[in-house]
Amino acid sequence: MLSFSLHKLVVSTPPLTNYWNLHPRSPRNGSFAFPDVSKCSGSDPNTTFTFPLITSPLSKHKTCSNVHSLLPAFSSDSIQQEAEEEDEEYHVLTAVRSKHNDIIIVDTPKARMLLLDSTHNVHSILNKGQKWTGSYWDEFASLPAVIPKGPIAILGLGGGTAAHLMLDLWPSLQLEGWEIDPVLIDKARQYFGLSDLEKHNMAGGILDIHIGDALRPSENDSGRYAGIVIDLFYEGKVLAQLQEVATWLNLKDRLMPNGRFMVNCGGIHEKSDTIGGIIHPKLVDGTWVENSTIKALFEAFPGQVSWKRMPETQGANFLALTGPFPDLTFWSSKVPDPLSETVRQWRPYDSIP
Template identity: 35%
Template structure:
């Protein structure tokens, strides 16, 4: 698709949005519900270019903006303007779905953690800082994203601080492997504003299951209706349902869903394996993360709950 003429955001001068940027977070909007965007004067574009795989933009949000994203840097990779990474210079947590990965280490066996779809490292940072034993291998298809992450999102600093705990690989994340298997895998793979089509195929989840250690788990960002595809004929909620159905074929009753919004088709994460005791799980987590342990529910088909067209 030629992105040269694509509209990154709804027209900031339109009657609907006034002079505001209404960002869409790739899989989490609950923290920003009721807010119709960031004033245009509070947003500065630091980087904008097309790589082989993405339309890369880095935005700086003013620290004086009256918005939860004030003081952050945002990574946008697709034409609709979905946020793929958030970086706050002086804190690890983003108050977005990236933080949920930091709840995984206490419920997996010892061993490396893989992040498939590394982006600018928003999920890796809290894991490394909150779990001193964690070792992360991150895969990102686009080397340009990693270059931008090192320059604008603190990734270079993170790598220097954790040289034996953070390893970055560029290439197809679905080819990820390690000698003795991963203790945990975080799947966060999107292209053109959609969960990649391979994740609607059960055979992909079969392969990912095979590269887990015994007792290992997969946590996946399965998107939802709030994710805006470049192709207007697609719907993020429908793609989420198909992705969860493919996972269910492989993991059966050991599949759980965390809904990040009131509507179950709006935005979700998935977790494999038996659900841990929430009280024990919370004891092993930092206080800001504990509430996530209570949000997981057993997977149930969502087709009947999707909005009718």
């Protein structure tokens, strides 16, 4: 998930020439007020709203939630000045409230984004003109190179960004995605091309979708998956269950021998340090600030957890990978750019002082 905050529902933004050039795959940080659904769910699904951008400082969004803004912080004055110079329309394709979520799908000249729950963080993004997102979804697409042959589960499917990337790069994959919200899946089929992935492609790859609680055990899941991607958030935070060792011990039973988890672990309150070009947790009072999800993973898989932190410009969230530390040279050789460079940034968890 990415942080996307706009306070009123119809946006005038800084000019795209400045805004998207800074990071063409990311919206600016801010907060989206949920619209009047009666105005969004009528006969015209492409209702367009235009609204002033009110952006609070980036520091307000530096919580232990998912991913933070992909853009550097700007002062409110400079943003407002740019906003007054040029307006750009954002099209709200749909805005509905389900049992589980506030769901807003926004279309821009560069990308389509899925915003969920009261935080209206971006849970999925599909770019126009290129497939890579420049964020953690790309990293998920590298997983098949370091796991056995077999099906892969995605817990927290959202709009299917990871599934699109994985089937594009590895077209013969058998993917199974879990999402708790059936309304969200219907909207993703309509606006994010999810239904296209539910049909066998020419290489035999497919996405099978399950509606329900991704963490609920199933008899059919035991030893089933070569890899499991986990991207589970609620109200802008990693699910609390993922910070419990027992959860990971239960999920472990779903993996095949030599299978791996790759997990979006969210962030931390403190800013990071950069050492040798690598993002590290910040040293506070002589102790490394730890991500609680990674810590729970390490207790469940001692000596079998690797980690990395995305650059500040790409969200600054933590990722974790279970299993023996991979051969980074081999991994790099099995994936295309830009993944061939980013997979080299993984580090063993016990390398943190």
